[in-house]
Amino acid sequence: MVKFSVKDLNIWFGQIQALKNVSLGIEANEILSIIGPSNSGKTSFLRMLNRLNDLSPGFKTKGSLELDQEDIKKIDVEDLRKRVGMVFALPLPLPLSIFDNIAYGIKMHGLKSRAKISAIVERALKQAYLWDEVKDRLNVSAFKLSGGQQQRLCIARTLAVEPEVILFDEPCSGLDPISTAKVEEAMLKLKKDYTIVLVTNNVKQAARVGDRTAFFLSGELVELDRTEKIFTAPGDQRTDGYIRGKFG
Numbered sequence: 001m002v003k004f005s006v007k008d009l010n011i012w013f014g015q016i017q018a019l020k021n022v023s024l025g026i027e028a029n030e031i032l033s034i035i036g037p038s039n040s041g042k043t044s045f046l047r048m049l050n051r052l053n054d055l056s057p058g059f060k061t062k063g064s065l066e067l068d069q070e071d072i073k074k075i076d077v078e079d080l081r082k083r084v085g086m087v088f089a090l091p092l093p094l095p096l097s098i099f100d101n102i103a104y105g106i107k108m109h110g111l112k113s114r115a116k117i118s119a120i121v122e123r124a125l126k127q128a129y130l131w132d133e134v135k136d137r138l139n140v141s142a143f144k145l146s147g148g149q150q151q152r153l154c155i156a157r158t159l160a161v162e163p164e165v166i167l168f169d170e171p172c173s174g175l176d177p178i179s180t181a182k183v184e185e186a187m188l189k190l191k192k193d194y195t196i197v198l199v200t201n202n203v204k205q206a207a208r209v210g211d212r213t214a215f216f217l218s219g220e221l222v223e224l225d226r227t228e229k230i231f232t233a234p235g236d237q238r239t240d241g242y243i244r245g246k247f248g
Contacts, residue, residue, distance in 0.1 A: 003028040003195045004049060005066045011044060014058035018044040020219045031187060031196040033210030035203055040216040042199045046167050050084035051077055085158035089170035091150035093142035098134050101142045101153055105161040120160050128156035129186045148179025155186060168198040184209050203243055207231050215239045
């Protein structure tokens with residue numbers, strides 16, 4: 001089932017065109033890895049999916065982008081961002097306890113039952129593979145966690161509001177290999193219940209977790225295929241050159 005349908009998508013920031021006639025479908029319950037060099041349009045594309053680009057000055061767009069066959073421009077933006085959560089490159093915990101970081105979004109959406117909030121916090125932390133490490137110190141400041149733990153905390157905070165899609169923008173860029181492995185393990189388990197779109201500069205990470213991989217270059221979608229095919233027999237020599245490290 002197609003979760004997102006993108007057709008002839010173009011975007012500009014002022015006079016700079018960041019995406020050019022991008023068309024693709026994102027399947028439900030897949031991990032779509034997006035790779036490409038800097039300034040290829042990866043993050044601009046990702047931020048289209050929950051309308052974060054709307055906040056940028058000079059932003060214009062043309063083309064269609066549908067979530068479950070509904071134009072995202074017609075979806076209330078708060079509802080859209082609840083359905084399509086985002087985890088950023090740098091973990092951004094709130095200056096609150098571990099518990100209150102996870103509970104924050106739930107409370108903002110009106111839930112008041114302490115018992116229900118506690119159950120959701122526990123579930124989200126377990127889904128993010130963090131519960132066993134923090135269950136005895138939920139009232140400790142989130143800033144006491146390591147960088148890798150903070151990133152998984154941010155994943156749990158996103159999961160707590162029960163999105164349908166999770167967008168990851170370079171979630172492991174500042175993490176050590178062990179923390180990276182834990183985040184990737186969480187992604188692979190989460191795709192059973194969520195659709196995941198991962199932007200990464202780490203082609204090995206894309207190969208490890210992606211069901212399909214899209215290669216962007218200079219704002220264009222060069223190629224999209226099953227990950228194993230992209231990494232063993234790409235259909236475009238530019239894809240092959242990027243994967244082999246000849247540029248980027």
